[in-house]
Amino acid sequence: MPKKATMIIHSGDMDKAYAALIIGTGAASMGMDVTLFFTFWGLDLLTKGGLEKAGLSKMNMAGLGKAYMKRKMDAQNVASLDQLMNDARELGVNIVACEMTMGVMGVSEDELIDGVEIGGVGAYLNEAKDGNINLFI
Amino acid sequence: MPKKATMIIHSGDMDKAYAALIIGTGAASMGMDVTLFFTFWGLDLLTKGGLEKAGLSKMNMAGLGKAYMKRKMDAQNVASLDQLMNDARELGVNIVACEMTMGVMGVSEDELIDGVEIGGVGAYLNEAKDGNINLFI
Amino acid sequence: MPKKATMIIHSGDMDKAYAALIIGTGAASMGMDVTLFFTFWGLDLLTKGGLEKAGLSKMNMAGLGKAYMKRKMDAQNVASLDQLMNDARELGVNIVACEMTMGVMGVSEDELIDGVEIGGVGAYLNEAKDGNINLFI
Numbered sequence: 001m002p003k004k005a006t007m008i009i010h011s012g013d014m015d016k017a018y019a020a021l022i023i024g025t026g027a028a029s030m031g032m033d034v035t036l037f038f039t040f041w042g043l044d045l046l047t048k049g050g051l052e053k054a055g056l057s058k059m060n061m062a063g064l065g066k067a068y069m070k071r072k073m074d075a076q077n078v079a080s081l082d083q084l085m086n087d088a089r090e091l092g093v094n095i096v097a098c099e100m101t102m103g104v105m106g107v108s109e110d111e112l113i114d115g116v117e118i119g120g121v122g123a124y125l126n127e128a129k130d131g132n133i134n135l136f137i
Numbered sequence: 138m139p140k141k142a143t144m145i146i147h148s149g150d151m152d153k154a155y156a157a158l159i160i161g162t163g164a165a166s167m168g169m170d171v172t173l174f175f176t177f178w179g180l181d182l183l184t185k186g187g188l189e190k191a192g193l194s195k196m197n198m199a200g201l202g203k204a205y206m207k208r209k210m211d212a213q214n215v216a217s218l219d220q221l222m223n224d225a226r227e228l229g230v231n232i233v234a235c236e237m238t239m240g241v242m243g244v245s246e247d248e249l250i251d252g253v254e255i256g257g258v259g260a261y262l263n264e265a266k267d268g269n270i271n272l273f274i
Numbered sequence: 275m276p277k278k279a280t281m282i283i284h285s286g287d288m289d290k291a292y293a294a295l296i297i298g299t300g301a302a303s304m305g306m307d308v309t310l311f312f313t314f315w316g317l318d319l320l321t322k323g324g325l326e327k328a329g330l331s332k333m334n335m336a337g338l339g340k341a342y343m344k345r346k347m348d349a350q351n352v353a354s355l356d357q358l359m360n361d362a363r364e365l366g367v368n369i370v371a372c373e374m375t376m377g378v379m380g381v382s383e384d385e386l387i388d389g390v391e392i393g394g395v396g397a398y399l400n401e402a403k404d405g406n407i408n409l410f411i
Contacts, residue, residue, distance in 0.1 A: 003403050007410075008272070010156055012195075015314050019284055019410070022374070026395040032403070040152050041195055058286075058315055069378060076377040100159070103213040104206060121163040128270045129140050129169070133402045135282070135410040136144075136156070136272040145409070147293055149332075177289050178332055237296070240350040241343060258300040265407045266277050266306070273281075273293070273409040 004033045005133040008124065012041035014054035014066060014081065018073075020137050021084035027133065028091035035127045036088070037119070039098035040105065042137075046097050047111045051081035089115045096123065140169045142270040145261065149178035149187075150194035151203060151218065155210075157274050158221035164270065165228035172264045173225070174256070176235035177242065179274075183234050184248045188218035226252045233260065277306045279407040282398065286315035286324075287331035288340060288355065292347075294411050295358035301407065302365035309401045310362070311393070313372035314379065316411075320371050321385045325355035363389045370397065 005027045009020050020036060028034045044050045056066050073080075079087065089095065096119045097112060109118065128134045142164040146157050157173060165171045181187045193203050210217075216224065226232065233256045234249060246255065265271045279301045283294050294310060302308045318324045330340050347354075353361065363369060370393045371386060383392065402408045 005403075008156070008160075010153065010274075016284065019282070019313065022395055023282075023399070026399055027403075030396075030399060030403075032399075039156065072378040072380070076374060078374060078378065100213060100215060104209045104215065106209070121159055122167075125160070125163055125167060125169075125270075129142075129164075129167075131270065133399075133405065133408050134270050134272065135408065136274050137284075137410050145293070145297075147290065147411075176293065237350060237352060241346040241352065243346070258296055259304075262297070262300055262304060262306075262407075266279075266301075266304075268407065271407050271409065273411050 002031055002033045003132045004127065004130055006035045006037065006124070006128045006131045007135045007137055009036060009038045009042035009045065009137050010040050011057065011137060012044040012054055013057035015057050015069070016137050017045050017051065017054055017081055018078075018084070021081060021088055023135070024093050025084055025087045025091055028088065028093050032132075035094040035096060037096045037098060037124045039101045043097055043101060043105050043107045046095070046113055046116050047107060048113055051085060054081065085113070140269045141171075141264065141267055142169050143172045143174065143261070143265045143268045144272045144274055146173060146175045146179035146182065146274050147177050148194065148274060149181040149191055151191035152194050152206070153274050154182050154188065154191055154218055155215075155221070158218060158225055160272070161230050162221055162224045162228055165225065165230050169269075171225075172231040172233060174233045174235060174261045176238045180234060180238060180242050180244045182218075183232065183250055183253050184244060185250055188222060191218065222250070277406045278308075278401065278404055279306050280309045280311065280398070280402045280405045281409045281411055283310060283312045283316035283319065283411050284314050285331065285411060286318040286328055288328035289331050289343070290411050291319050291325065291328055291355055292352075292358070295355060295362055297409070298367050299358055299361045299365055302362065302367050306406075308362075309368040309370060311370045311372060311398045313375045317371055317375060317379050317381045319355075320369065320387055320390050321381060322387055325359060328355065359387070
């Protein structure tokens, strides 16, 4: 039985999306069975163009804005969020949009990128109860 | 042995309180043993009227304010936070207020809603070390 | 085999640093094997003087600013963040700085406090996959 990892991505912040996708693709690369469950503000990341629009969780630190962080990411050869999301799907990471909060946040199924399942809290819990790593991001 | 879930609710945000209570009541409905440990800003949610006062973690998105989200929640037939907290207690979810931060945040025992235990980090760790799902929210 | 706990400290907020260090030192005191993995804004906490400079995650609540919280912490006999970090290292907690985000955030190795290892997502996942408690803070 492969080890299992789940992450709830509640935040729509760029830096937290990076953390989730880097951990998720890393875990999948190690052979783990990975599920990323996007809810509330995190749902924006699953809409077409949404990863590109994500902002930072903190802006008011010594000039460290989004454009600055993107330049630093490039200089470090860190993949873009779009690339990481593609990698995740190619590695077989399960990408799930939270059904209940899609209604609340006004995100419809046809706005979502390809390869996204729609599921509820029961689907999340069924994965997470056997998860070796379960994070809320 | 039933599966076990714990959540630390550090944030006092309405949307994060929803996430915690929906996951917590969902897990308890599936027969899991659930403990919600409220600390720092999360303690406000355990005071009388505190769930009603909770604000959103993000306000500055396309008109998505608290009143708007409440209307959308109603339209989706999502229970109120007060209802979810009642459900949690009826389902036997352990609701714990963090002793140390009650002092720091100025929350006294008689301000708390009914059915709340008071505990420290040791109580949390004793549950979480055997938890199948442990989240920090 | 001792139980194992890992925490990713993504936030640089004072109150979240308290939560991480109190849980981490508590778990280590109970004999658990603890790893704290600092990334993104959390890296600031590992720079010399960085714990002292950390701000609150929320400021706009009934006068509850950083100075107020520090006074309340003192009144409750809660150790300072510097003291808790020292305790953590003396208890054998593994303190790890995220290699990739050090470059992104502009934190160099010689700015770090003593006793910090540098590691990547693989190092994190190797600990967390066997962790009994894994949190993202």
